[in-house]
Amino acid sequence: MLKTLKVMLFTGILLGLGYYFSVRYVEQIPLNLSGDIHTVAQGSSALRLCRQWQQQTLLTESQCLMLRLYLKLHPEDAAVQQGVYRISTEKTLLQVLTLFRSGKEAQFSLTLIEGETLQQSLIRLQQAEYLHQDITNAEQVLQLLQWPEDWGPEPQHGEALLYPDTYYYTANSKASELVKRSQLALLSELDTAWQQRYGELPLQNRYQLLILASIIEKESSYPPEKTLVASVFVNRLQKNMRLQTDPTVIYGIADFNGNITRADLNNPHPYNTYRHRGLPPGPISLVGRASLLAAAQPAETDLYYFVSKGDGSHQFSATLEQHNAAVRKYILGNKP
Structure with missing residues (x-):
């Protein structure tokens, strides 16, 4: 019985270590996408995107396999939301998928x-x-x-x-x-x-x-x-x-x-x-x-009058005589 418990404990430790290192491996997979705007099409999933990036040589087959194993243990991370997203800095694979899962689409401005x-x-x-x-x-x-x-x-x-x-x-x-x-x-x-x-x-x-x-x-x-x-x-x-x-x-x-x-x-x-x-x-x-x-x-x-000084401001006048003097000064260069 004691031997069986030791085997079970040892096996549990191995599985735990395997899980830990596999998760750590997946968490550190880099994904260097070109450009900062990326579209997630309707019907996409984490695995479908992974295969797409593999075809683009952004990921390897073994990396996608590790992601598949990871998603078996974390099925809630498999879904992504349709939309257009902004990725402005280098990200890991899981960071990108987390963004796509969040639905926080890129903001554009007018x-x-x-x-x-x-x-x-x-x-x-x-x-x-x-x-x-x-x-x-x-x-x-x-x-x-x-x-x-x-x-x-x-x-x-x-x-x-x-x-x-x-x-x-x-x-x-x-x-x-x-x-x-x-x-x-x-x-x-x-x-x-x-x-x-x-x-x-x-x-x-x-x-x-x-x-x-x-x-x-x-x-x-x-x-x-x-x-x-x-x-x-x-x-x-x-x-x-x-x-x-x-x-x-x-x-x-x-x-x-x-x-x-x-x-x-x-x-x-x-x-x-x-x-x-x-x-x-x-x-x-x-x-x-x-x-x-x-x-x-x-x-x-x-x-009742104003004339541009040429610097973005204006000279204001109450009478036409004052205004004509301002025009001569600022527009005509003191010409009579």
Whole structure:
């Protein structure tokens, strides 16, 4: 009996050591996959992937055999989840399979930028990797919009109806899903700005606030002066003066070549605020939070003019005489 127990004990020790070293062996099998993005197809399993990697000479037959034995003892590790995964560093075979089993798919990102037009945003959307493209034009963007009924007339085109931000998604997500998320973010930011607006603004509804904010966005990327730019336009609207802002002129010109001419300023298109009083019929770019809040909360000033200093900031003036002097200094180089 004692001899039998010793044999059983010895056998148990051997089996235990065999199990320990086999597990340690499998845990240390390296798997150096090329690239950092890898797709696990529907119906895949750990063993099927192992055979695939063996065919690619990434693993040996004996390594796959050891994995098979390992999975006999750990059947819960045999399943993997379909998806697209990111492997950014060297991993072992078990680390890769653990990732595939977790379902933690790779995250991709799309960044929409303040001041860009909807067409520019659509190009970014169409160039986004691993995104299912089901949006091709501005009309589809507008059709997805859920404009609250109590906000007044619905927008007539999709410009500025996306919020500039970085959006994360997994492979094969729909472009329309990102558009909806961006629109919800825009509506939330727009409503917040509208609720926080100062009284007596010459704006009838949230859409007009968005239009004004888009002009501010295009005129200044320097946050400290956005409220001053807003005050100039609000003061002009209250005096029924033309806004006379170049970005609106540019927006209405197809294939603009980069140089505004006198003919451009005289072009009667609806967005030309040199020809038409009041706000243009729609926004002209994507709008960030700072410009929305500036439009809602402009500085209280007596300013009606501004001119670029050439360094990203502007010189503001209360009178036309002051403005002409600023133009001579910063644009004409003190020429009479």
